Amino acid sequence: MAVIIIALPKEVLAYLQDGGTLVLPEGSGDSSQLHQSNRRQHNDEYEDENWDTEDDDTEALPNFSEFDGQLRAAIDELGGSVFPRLNWSSPKDASWIAFGNTLKCKSPGDIYLLLKSSDFVTHDLTQPFSLCEDADCANATRVKYDIVLREWCEINPSTEFRCFVKGDEIIGISQRDVTSHYDFVEANQEAICRDILDFFESKIKGRFLDENYVFDAYRVGTGNVCLLDFNPFGPVTDSLLFTWDDLYQKTTPSQNIYHNCDSLSKALDFQYVESDFRLQPNQYGKYRVPRDLSGISSKSDPSRLIDLLKSQTMMQREEESSSSDDTNS
Numbered sequence: 001m002a003v004i005i006i007a008l009p010k011e012v013l014a015y016l017q018d019g020g021t022l023v024l025p026e027g028s029g030d031s032s033q034l035h036q037s038n039r040r041q042h043n044d045e046y047e048d049e050n051w052d053t054e055d056d057d058t059e060a061l062p063n064f065s066e067f068d069g070q071l072r073a074a075i076d077e078l079g080g081s082v083f084p085r086l087n088w089s090s091p092k093d094a095s096w097i098a099f100g101n102t103l104k105c106k107s108p109g110d111i112y113l114l115l116k117s118s119d120f121v122t123h124d125l126t127q128p129f130s131l132c133e134d135a136d137c138a139n140a141t142r143v144k145y146d147i148v149l150r151e152w153c154e155i156n157p158s159t160e161f162r163c164f165v166k167g168d169e170i171i172g173i174s175q176r177d178v179t180s181h182y183d184f185v186e187a188n189q190e191a192i193c194r195d196i197l198d199f200f201e202s203k204i205k206g207r208f209l210d211e212n213y214v215f216d217a218y219r220v221g222t223g224n225v226c227l228l229d230f231n232p233f234g235p236v237t238d239s240l241l242f243t244w245d246d247l248y249q250k251t252t253p254s255q256n257i258y259h260n261c262d263s264l265s266k267a268l269d270f271q272y273v274e275s276d277f278r279l280q281p282n283q284y285g286k287y288r289v290p291r292d293l294s295g296i297s298s299k300s301d302p303s304r305l306i307d308l309l310k311s312q313t314m315m316q317r318e319e320e321s322s323s324s325d326d327t328n329s
């Protein structure tokens with residue numbers, strides 16, 4: 001899979017870090033329609049906020065024409081559609097905001113829209129070390145941010161696997177998409193494990209900077225495995241069908257175990273969704289509701305959510321009764 005990496009200029013970084021109204025940069029879309037509706041929306045908002053402004057002096061939209069040119073050239077080189085991400089995270093939680101609910105981007109505007117709407121990307125840009133043990137020593141301003149554009153591939157979710165590595169040996173493999181049961185995965189688990197182990201031993205083992213890490217791979221076909229990315233070995237990475245307590249407790253097996261065993265899937269602790277009963281909810285569903293509501297609803301005390309809903313209902317009733325009083329008087 002072809003990849004192009006482009007350093008993020010200061011002004012684009014500042015634009016992505018800004019938590020204000022979402023405005024797309026001038027001329028970043030793939031059609032003049034997008035640009036015009038963007039400008040219209042921006043101007044409407046501006047007029048709402050400044051209703052007493054006499055003259056027609058509207059704030060300029062951001063303009064990154066030079067950087068947009070680099071993005072467009074990269075998109076063309078990668079075949080016209082790309083998967084965007086920053087150094088650490090993709091905007092996987094923001095697909096709902098894009099046309100067709102997809103991370104497939106064809107213009108700089110598509111990329112800005114996803115990056116600006118993603119909590120994962122915002123976290124990387126504003127507090128990248130907040131979950132690190134030595135966060136106090138880390139200097140976020142020294143991070144060099146890049147946009148990584150990958151050639152778009154239609155990846156079948158049943159072919160993606162997350163592999164947990166401890167002491168530079170695989171200690172567990174989990175189906176990546178935990179929202180579905182796949183007969184194919186169940187029936188082919190030995191072959192899947194064999195391909196992943198061969199890929200790991202020939203391409204990854206002994207080459208990564210750390211001994212403990214997580215990598216995501218997808219199996220394009222029999223005997224053909226591709227690396228998607230690396231993640232830290234710890235709770236900042238989703239443990240999928242494992243728990244981090246289990247993973248921390250596992251000991252690194254001796255290498256021979258994989259070559260002298262009856263079942264490779266057992267030796268590698270291969271986890272997949274065995275039936276529809278073990279399905280887990282969509283991991284990114286909570287990002288589709290307002291953040292304050294999602295925060296309250298995920299707290300252990302559900303009465304806070306009930307209180308909020310009750311107070312909203314009361315406010316609505318009060319508003320209704322005062323408007324009917326106004327009509328009657």
Ligand SMILES: Nc1ncnc2c1ncn2[C@@H]1O[C@H](COP(=O)(O)OP(=O)(O)OP(=O)(O)O)[C@@H](O)[C@H]1O
Pocket residue numbers: 001083085088089090091092120150151152153154155157160176216228229231238
């Ligand atoms: N080139 C691509 N084309 C299409 N879809 C892709 C591409 N690369 C990745 N994806 C899809 O996007 C998902 C997330 O990709 P990726 O692992 O790079 O993001 P991430 O933010 O690092 O996620 P995580 O932190 O969970 O590893 C993948 O599981 C895959 O389904």
